[in-house]
Ligand SMILES: Nc1ncnc2c1ncn2[C@@H]1O[C@H](COP(=O)(O)OP(=O)(O)OP(=O)(O)O)[C@@H](O)[C@H]1O
């Protein structure tokens with residue numbers, strides 16, 4: 001379970017302070033599928049970085065499964081990312097010059113798991129890329145790269161999957177595939193948080209959180225949720 | 231994550247940038263191999279010179295001083311009695327032989343050819359004391375020495391000039407020296423000029439037929455038991471001769487005592503400095519190589535900032551990133567060091583193989599690769615890897631994941 005209590009984030013750039021989050025309170029239960037929406041610069045990515053333990057809040061508390069992670073050291077945060085969180089980025093962020101299967105394996109390497117190759121193959125098959133294991137990132141289409149990224153996010157079996165505009169760089173068809181995958185993962189019991197600009201993407205979420213200028217301005221549970229079809 | 235994984239990731243990183251990795255290693259390779267080669271050459275020169283000089287390093291040569299001491303007594307010549315006095319010293323533990331020699335230039339001729347040789351009159355131990363060998367025939371023996379036999383042993387230059395290049399051709403022929411006839415009984419092996427232009431005969435033979443009578447000698451050669459005994463032997467020689475010549479003040483000495491030992495020591499000292507100096511020059515190229523590694527690692531970290539961010543996002547700890555980059559640079563430097571050692575040894579072996587082609591002076595010359603130079607230069611390359619990699623690796627490891635991910 002995720003609990004943000006009065007979380008603020010201030011970026012300091014020399015003498016100038018940029019306030020990205022103003023007192024955000026947010027609770028997300030296990031197994032939820034949440035879409036976070038809002039105009040550019042409203043603090044969505046900042047929020048996701050904090051949720052994903054890539055960054056710590058300037059003030060406020062962040063309880064992840066009951067433990068306060070807002071003041072943890074670099075190393076502890078890395079361990080939490082390794083164990084509990086999977087990321088999918090808008091720009092895919094695969095490690096360059098490293099084959100699909102090796103990219104998928106990496107989280108296991110850092111988690112200290114020895115038997116990896118099979119798990120990585122399975123994960124790739126799960127996202128429909130069983131036949132692209134040895135391909136380098138630059139030999140894959142955008143949609144395929146994003147699917148590799150999803151496989152990589154899944155390999156550690158994380159409870160929380162964070163996706164920052166996962167379809168932002170993809171055409172409609174690929175977007176559909178990616179959203180189906182993410183939806184399926186949520187159905188399997190994972191907490192999924194998707195940041196998006198597109199209303200259609202938000203439609204598949206059970207809950208939509210809207211942000212503006214670093215604040216949450218609305219938080220609704222959708223009744224007429226759309227079932228996504230590939 | 232264990233070390234094996236870190237090593238794998240690092241190796242993959244290096245392989246992904248093969249050309250750059252090789253170029254980086256090149257700096258280290260050149261540095262290490264030149265350190266090893268230059269030190270080896272220095273050692274080679276030292277040992278080949280020592281090899282040539284060492285057998286003569288225990289010799290002390292006494293010659294009369296040239297010129298008068300102003301206001302002093304007339305200088306005395308070195309004479310047979312001086313030799314005898316020194317030979318009596320032979321009872322001491324420091325001296326193994328004392329031989330006199332008279333020398334002078336004289337025309338040596340056959341019916342067809344003539345050659346100005348240095349005639350040496352000495353004892354039958356001349357050959358052994360000077361550490362020389364025969365190319366053909368034999369040296370005169372004690373009986374010939376005592377009987378003032380009219381025999382001569384020619385240096386190789388004299389022999390080949392008068393009788394042709396085959397030393398055996400000279401044997402049993404006669405030569406005229408100063409219009410007197412001598413039988414050639416042997417030819418010496420070459421030791422280089424001027425030693426090759428000699429004609430050696432028994433002392434009294436030379437006196438009677440060439441230099442005229444008297445008991446003067448130009449030279450007394452004292453052989454000490456070993457090079458280390460030379461200073462003591464020198465003292466004994468000086469004391470004995472000073473007593474015989476009634477010299478109280480060393481400034482008034484009418485003879486000079488020379489030995490190779492001190493010159494050899496000086497030479498070795500100079501050579502050691504030279505070797506150190508060349509090694510220092512080579513070390514500079516190693517230093518340049520180190521800067522190359524540092525440069526590459528810095529570029530590599532900057533270039534891969536985003537990759538570092540990704541790795542951190544998916545669970546890499548600081549330590550994992552540190553290890554990755556540190557191992558990369560250690561592998562670069564270590565591999566460069568190993569190849570450099572092999573190249574250095576290879577060049578040294580090659581040098582030994584081709585040295586004789588540069589003439590007889592280099593015949594015995596061979597670079598000597600020493601273990602310390604190998605160990606030290608490998609240690610230095612590893613240290614380079616550690617330092618040149620450590621700083622950028624540390625910088626990479628400390629990068630905040632979000633900042634690294636935002637890097638374009
Ligand atoms: N590292 C940073 N340093 C300084 N300011 C930052 C930094 N990251 C974000 N900001 C600022 O914080 C605010 C929120 O940024 P954020 O990236 O969270 O917006 P966003 O909602 O994700 O926008 P977009 O939809 O365009 O991705 C912006 O005004 C941005 O300029």
Ligand SMILES: [Mg+2]
Pocket residue numbers: 044045046164
């Ligand atoms: Mg954003």
